[in-house]
Amino acid sequence: MPIKASRVRFWLLDINFEMRLGTPEIWLWGTCNGERILLLEREFKPYFYLVISEEPRSVLPALRSESQKLGERVEFQPLERNFFGRPVKVIKVICTNPETMGNLAQRLSKVKGIDESLEDDIRLSTRYLIDTGVTPCSWHVADVRRAENPPEVIADKVYSLVGPPEKLDEGGLPDLRIMSFHVVSLGGSGSLQQGKEPLAVISVDGSLKRPRQFFKGDGEDREALASFIKYVKEYDPDIIAGYGANQGIWQAIMYRAQHRGLKLTVDRAFSEPHSSLYGHISITGRVGLDLIDVAKEMPSLDVERLDYFARYLGLSVKEELMDFEEADLSDLWASGDKKPVLKYSAQNAQIIAEAAEFLLVFLTQFSDLVKLPLDHVVAAAVGFRVESYLMAFAHKAGELIPKRIGRDYAPYAGGLVLNPKPGMHKDIAVIDFTSMYPNLMIKFNISPDTYAEEPAKDLNVAPEVGYGFRKSPDGFYKQALRSLVSARRDLVAKLKGLGPATTEHKLLEARQRAVKIITNAMYGYCGWVGARWYAKPVAEATAAWGRSVILRTIGLAKSAGLEVIYGDTDSIFLRNDPAKIAKVLSDVGEEIGLEARPEKVYRKLLFTEAKKKYCGLLSTGEIDIVGLEAVRGDWAGVAKRAQTKLIEIILREEDVEKATAFMRQFVAQVLKGDVPKRDLVIWKTLTKPTEEYEVKAPHVEAARIMKEKGWQPNVGDKIGYIVVKGDGKLYQRVRPFAFMKGFEPDYIYYVQNQVVPAAARVLSIYNVDESSLIA
């Protein structure tokens, strides 16, 4: 019977692998022209490498017999590869079962003549992406035929791949179906504990269908859950977005479904959401996005509250719908006043859908660049994103991928920070080096594979630390960085010719941003002990070159007759004398061979003795606050607001009297209790389970109280607490901000330990005493 072949074009949404009919099968979920398709690949075989120091024929018989003993059908291919820049002889071991591959590799690596096994720790779906160049969130064409024995899935068509898909050089997104969801459960106090309590309401939204809400009637939540599952099937979303979804919301829903005898088949393969590689919940055939992961990476958000996040993205939020604590949701619901709860949840679902839509371009570009599926790229830590990029890059360069191994933490010296000249400075220019570390790594060819352990000719030798790096050939990091830097240059050049509001512009701008992030993370990655391409000398030498560059720049500034007021790692602060600055910049280019640029100019700039903390009035008229309490998330709003106002008075009006008077009045107001409660909340991150803390701490104590009340604070959550009146240590006087009933804020604490120290930090320059603020 002739096999009808055809060609399909698709955008890759998700990839997974299944053992089916005894064979590993790669599943590619694609979308195109409004159709959802599943492409099956049954021919792709798992494999790994054995590094040998002898001739292949002397080890092959032993390898054959060992694999026979294990009952594995394998094929051996002697090959040449590079490992850390050195040519190595390897045997590629192609096997059949990815699940037993690790064990096989371990056994075969013990055979005499085998040095080690490599790449046996790479998952099959990752392997497939690396080897074929197939890329998530990117367009492809593929030759396909109708699948025989297609699996039971939700898809318009199921095909078998005739060969690997070919990646197309096309940008743009297909029409993706985004669905969002938000859940309110009836825990003891409105929390999503372990799903022990019924769900009050599940809200869904998205651009495709009208928003809906499924809620519990008088009885239980079975109906709501069943309707939710049905709705997802009808909607058939490509992306399911939630907020905190990976941190208990899916678990709670799953628990409830199980409790009510329902199977939570919200994926495209009639199975249930399951936990995946980066601690996230994976939904086969769809992309499960937890936007809280995105929020946690936004440094300007003190607290990852959904409404703050939404406002930060520029989305409109109806404040009146958020006007109660989450802790009160349960009571409200129980009191029969369900309307505000429903409205609140509906708005949240709407915000999540809008945020997902807003972020989609950037996230898909990021996924495409580093070759991690969309749900993975959002959930994965920075180091794994860089690593994913490098793994694909290594394969293209014929380099073997090092194993992930456990190492002990090994610190080294980093950037140089100068002592600031305290006081008020006028007309100060900041010059800094553009992408200093990446450029140093390129310039001196700093890479694990160019590192010369023995002294040799023609090396770049790092100052202070003395590590040598071969000048040629180009090292692995240099190749990767150069490709990133040139990609970014091209993108930026293309952007200039485009209208700012066009789809193309948006796409390239997002791409450019993704490239920049990976470029700048490369140095940190190479000094991370968990990195596959970890090399301490690389990180250490880069930092040492950085220190020498900044020191030499200081020298050049001084010879040009400029006073250096401050400097940190890759920047120096100088008197803004344009002619002299220009001289310094050209000297830097000539003598150091790196680009430094004037970054900004301060009309006025204020330093205390402390490093990394200052504030200034920029030439643009803006106030810039760096490192001070006003920009720290772990200070109460009262202190931050007071300090900000104070800084404005001092910088704009230079009136210390007025500033002091303002502070006195502010302090009096706080002592009267005339301050919004939310300005008293102090937020701190719970960095480990409460039991693991060695000393008592206020936010840990607050988290413990939350637990008692039925809440489940997770590691990584920010705990908001208020200091209340009472006796004992500070940690004995805190309440989670949502549980203030019967407690009164300790305004004296807020004055003495928050407002006054924050103000004094700035006023101390003018010899204003702390006590004079309390009068």
Next chain:
DNA sequence: GCCTTATGTATACCA
């Protein structure tokens, strides 16, 4: 036992 000082733990920031 009480007070003062030194040290350690914890967090968030800057680059």
Next chain:
DNA sequence: ACTGGTATACATAAGGCG
């Protein structure tokens, strides 16, 4: 679960005193 450098607060241990 990318790096080191830095400031700061509070808890706790250690030291001093009588």
